[in-house]
Amino acid sequence: MDKLIEQFFDVEVMIAVLPTIIQGMWMTLAICAVVIPMGLFGACDLRCSHSDGVVWWIVCRTWYAKQTSLAALVDDYLC
């Protein structure tokens, strides 16, 4: 039992690695900030339009917008 606690619940290790984890958390938040709103609005657009052409136009537009703005910004500052 002590081994288990030492291996999985070592508070000292947790505190020591916290800054690294927090840094990773920002990246996780950045992914969520891009994927969730764009997924929601993209899906909403997708369902409100009834043309396959429009769907692919949305995909291309989303791709282009992400490539040029948000992703580039995050690449510059976080990666």
Added chain:
Amino acid sequence: MIIFVDFFRAIPPLVLLIFVYAGLPFAGLRISPFTAVAFAFLLNNSAYYGEIFRAGIQSIGFGQSEAARSTGLNASQTMTYVVLPQATRNVLPDLISNTVEVVKLTSLASVVSLGEMLYAADMARSITYNASPLVLVALIYLAALWPLVRLVSHFERRIAH
């Protein structure tokens, strides 16, 4: 549209991610890990969110659209001002539930060496020879997502009554 939704719902997100990150460079498209992750997850989640919205839109009676059109609204105004607000309210628990899944899905990004939370924890684990960083990440996910899960239950109860 059906092909898009069915394809991206059926394909495993990990395979899609690896295809986008490692496959597209062969087609001359070299993209950063972040862009690959964002694009792959966007395709995957658009399909899921799209199905949720479809269910919501279909749950609204056709009379609503007819009534809106009879007042002079065009098709897109009818969708924007009449159907979508009601549809979104009906599927809010599912939207939040899927959002929780998206947040958990981001842990797959570690596969393409993107320094997100699980990747950082895994690196820390390999340095310290201790699995505690992974437990810490699990606790952070739990703390962040538990309120959302409770919110889903709250909305489900509200919609049921």
